[in-house]
Amino acid sequence: MVKELIENAIDAGANSVEVLLENGGKKLIEVRDDGCGMSADDAELALERHATSKIREFDDLARVRTLGFRGEALPSIASVSRFSLTTFDRSNNHAIEIECDPLTGERKARPAARDRGTTVVVRELFENVPARRKFLRSADSEFRSIVTVVSSYALPLPSRAFRLQHNGRLALDLPPALSLRDRVVQVLGSDAEPYLSEIDESYDSKRASGYVTRGIRFGSRRNQFFFVNGRLVRDRVLTHAANRAAEAFDFDGHPAIVLFLDVDPNSVDVNVHPAKTEVRFRDSGSIHVVVEQSIRRALGGAEEGAELLVKSTPSLIPMQIFDAPTHPQFTPLFQRQAIVQPPTQMATAVEEPPALGDLAGRVIGQYRMSYILIDTPNGLRLVDQHAAHERVLFDRYLRRIVRHEPISQQLLTPILFEIGAAESAVLESHVEELRGVGFDIERFSGNAFAISAVPPELVRNDVQSFLLKLIDASIEERSPHVARVRVRRRRDGPAHRGAAGVIESVCLPPRPADHRRHQASRY
Incomplete structure (x- = not known):
C-alpha cells in the first residue's frame, strides 16, 4: 500500500x-x-x-x-x-x-x-x-x-x-543527495563507501549502471536492488545473473548491488504481476549476459571485465529454438510402455541424542584438548567441551532475559556504530529490547549509534558484526523479538560467541545444546 x-x-x-x-x-x-x-x-x-x-x-x-x-x-x-x-x-x-x-x-x-x-x-x-x-x-x-x-x-x-x-x-x-553515489551511501551506510565500485556497461539499446561493493560482504541479499527503467523489480534473470557474477570471486557473503537497467520499453512487459514487481524480457538471454558481465567487470577490474566482454559477446547472438514435433510421424511395430513403479516411502531414521541422565562420575582426562572423558556407572561419556560451555552461557543469558535482570559491561571508549538508513531505522525499533539484554545504546547522530556498554559475553567479540546479524534476522525472519530469536535460534548469539576455546576447562549441565549440537555421547 x-x-x-x-x-x-x-x-x-x-x-x-x-x-x-x-x-x-x-x-x-x-x-x-x-x-x-x-x-x-x-x-x-x-x-x-x-x-x-x-x-x-x-x-x-x-x-x-x-x-x-x-x-x-x-x-x-x-x-x-x-x-x-x-x-x-x-x-x-x-x-x-x-x-x-x-x-x-x-x-x-x-x-x-x-x-x-x-x-x-x-x-x-x-x-x-x-x-x-x-x-x-x-x-x-x-x-x-x-x-x-x-x-x-x-x-x-x-x-x-x-x-x-x-x-x-x-x-x-x-535528504537530497548530490549524486547517485551519495544516495547509495545514505542507504547502505558510510562503511560501504570505500568499497563501492561503479557499474557501467552498454550493449545495443541496453545499459547497466549502478554500484557494487568490492571487499565488503553482507550476510544476506537484502542489500541487492534491481531497477528496470527506474522501476524496482524482483526478477529471476537479474538475480541469477548477479549471483553468477558474484560466485566467480572467492568471497564470503553477498555483495551489495544497486543496479539500474535501461532497456527499450517495448522489450519488457511490466504488466505481468498485480504489484508490478515482476517483469518479462523479450530477450532474457542478452539481458542476463549484460548484467552478469557488467557486475563481474566492476568486481574484478577493467582487465577481467574486458576479457569477460570478449568471451561473452558471442552469446549475445540470438539463438533459434525449433520445437520438435509433438507426435511421431510413424507408428512402431511394437509399442513399448514403460512400467513405472511408484516411489517407495523410505523410512528416514532420525538420530536422537541419547538420554544423558546423571553425569555423576569421575573425570579421567581430556581427549585432544577438546573433549572431556567421564567414567560413569553407565559407561564412558565423551563431553563436547565447547558445546558444554555454550550451554552454561546460554542458560545464564536466557535466565537474565526471563528475570529482566540485564548485566552490562561498560566499555572504556564507546563504540560508534554507523549503518545504512534502512538498517538504522530497524535498529532504532529494537533499542529498548537491546537495553533489556545488557546493551547501553542510543542514537548518536544521523545513522550512527553510540554503544557504551554490552552484555559481558560480547566484551571480547565483534559487537558490530553481532548487531548486523541481529538486523539481518530482524529483516529476514520478521521477528518482533530480534534479540531473543538470535539467542535461541542462532549460533551467532552471545552464548556461542562467548564460549571458551578448545583448550579451556569448563563445567557443564547435562543437557543438549540449543543449536542441536550433541553435548555428550555415551560409549
Whole structure:
C-alpha cells in the first residue's frame, strides 16, 4: 500500500515525500508529497476504479514509463480503510479534501487548505474486512517492510527527499543527495563507501549502471536492488545473473548491488504481476549476459571485465529454438510402455541424542584438548567441551532475559556504530529490547549509534558484526523479538560467541545444546 502511494507521488514529480506511520501502518498511514497535485474533478475521478491519467491511448501500454498506470490503488485502498485525499494543483483558489467511508461507500468533498501537492491518509486498515486484518503481520514487521520500500524507492532519485516517521519519531531521513553515489551511501551506510565500485556497461539499446561493493560482504541479499527503467523489480534473470557474477570471486557473503537497467520499453512487459514487481524480457538471454558481465567487470577490474566482454559477446547472438514435433510421424511395430513403479516411502531414521541422565562420575582426562572423558556407572561419556560451555552461557543469558535482570559491561571508549538508513531505522525499533539484554545504546547522530556498554559475553567479540546479524534476522525472519530469536535460534548469539576455546576447562549441565549440537555421547 505504501509502495503504491509512493509511486503516485513520484509520478506526480514530487521533490519531497514524507510517510507517517502509527502502529506499523495498521492504525495510520499518511503520505505527503509536493507534486503537481490534482484538480477537484480529477481528484473525484481518481477514486473511480480503473480511472487513470497516465494511459492516453492503447499503445501507451507497450511503452509505459510511469510507475503506476492501472488506476486501481486509490479506490482499492479507499474501500478497506477510513480514507481521505487532500490535493491542490493551483488551478482553483483552494484545495479539495475527499473522505470515504468504507462501510457505506459514501464520499464527502469539501474545501481545504494546503500547498501544492497531495496528502493521502489511511486509517484503521482493513477495519471492515476482519478476515484480512487478522492476517496482517506484527507492527514491527510491517514497519520494517515499509522502511525497505521507502529506502528502495529513494535509490534511483538522489535529488529528492524521503522521510519516514513512526509513532511520532523520525525513523528514516534521506535528504537530497548530490549524486547517485551519495544516495547509495545514505542507504547502505558510510562503511560501504570505500568499497563501492561503479557499474557501467552498454550493449545495443541496453545499459547497466549502478554500484557494487568490492571487499565488503553482507550476510544476506537484502542489500541487492534491481531497477528496470527506474522501476524496482524482483526478477529471476537479474538475480541469477548477479549471483553468477558474484560466485566467480572467492568471497564470503553477498555483495551489495544497486543496479539500474535501461532497456527499450517495448522489450519488457511490466504488466505481468498485480504489484508490478515482476517483469518479462523479450530477450532474457542478452539481458542476463549484460548484467552478469557488467557486475563481474566492476568486481574484478577493467582487465577481467574486458576479457569477460570478449568471451561473452558471442552469446549475445540470438539463438533459434525449433520445437520438435509433438507426435511421431510413424507408428512402431511394437509399442513399448514403460512400467513405472511408484516411489517407495523410505523410512528416514532420525538420530536422537541419547538420554544423558546423571553425569555423576569421575573425570579421567581430556581427549585432544577438546573433549572431556567421564567414567560413569553407565559407561564412558565423551563431553563436547565447547558445546558444554555454550550451554552454561546460554542458560545464564536466557535466565537474565526471563528475570529482566540485564548485566552490562561498560566499555572504556564507546563504540560508534554507523549503518545504512534502512538498517538504522530497524535498529532504532529494537533499542529498548537491546537495553533489556545488557546493551547501553542510543542514537548518536544521523545513522550512527553510540554503544557504551554490552552484555559481558560480547566484551571480547565483534559487537558490530553481532548487531548486523541481529538486523539481518530482524529483516529476514520478521521477528518482533530480534534479540531473543538470535539467542535461541542462532549460533551467532552471545552464548556461542562467548564460549571458551578448545583448550579451556569448563563445567557443564547435562543437557543438549540449543543449536542441536550433541553435548555428550555415551560409549
